[in-house]
Amino acid sequence: MDGCLFCKISDKKIPATVVYEDDRALAFRDINPVAPTHVLVIPRVHVSTINDLGPEHEADMGHLFRVAAEVAKLEGLSERGYRTVMNCGVEAGQSVFHVHLHVVGGRGLGWPPFPKG
Ligand code: 5GP
Numbered sequence: 001m002d003g004c005l006f007c008k009i010s011d012k013k014i015p016a017t018v019v020y021e022d023d024r025a026l027a028f029r030d031i032n033p034v035a036p037t038h039v040l041v042i043p044r045v046h047v048s049t050i051n052d053l054g055p056e057h058e059a060d061m062g063h064l065f066r067v068a069a070e071v072a073k074l075e076g077l078s079e080r081g082y083r084t085v086m087n088c089g090v091e092a093g094q095s096v097f098h099v100h101l102h103v104v105g106g107r108g109l110g111w112p113p114f115p116k117g
């Protein structure tokens with residue numbers, strides 16, 4: 001989609017540190033990491049938020065989790081543990097409106113992760 005930052009990263013029009021890619025998904029390091037590993041996994045197809053998902057996106061969204069597990073393996077986190085997060089909408093903190101799965105790990109992660117209250 002024109003003007004979408006993550007579509008541009010998917011199309012290699014904007015650089016990113018890619019850790020995994022295939023024809024349906026791309027995984028790249030977050031520019032502002034909150035942990036030693038902070039990778040974003042995006043579908044190649046543009047979908048703005050979880051609210052915009054249709055039945056045609058189910059395979060791609062399931063694939064994101066398999067890519068997240070692959071990223072965790074590449075980062076040595078499979079056994080240690082890691083967290084996947086997908087924010088939806090402003091109040092949840094979504095700032096880029098192309099769905100993306102955060103894969104975060106490499107340090108202890110607090111729960112619940114809602115410090116602002
Ligand atoms: P959200 O807040 O929408 O859940 O997550 C968006 C994430 O994208 C943030 O963690 C932010 O640091 C990351 N981000 C924003 N712009 C860029 C960019 O240009 N490159 C990369 N690699 N990450 C970005």
Ligand code: ZN
Binds near residue numbers: 001004005006046047
């Ligand atoms: Zn997009």
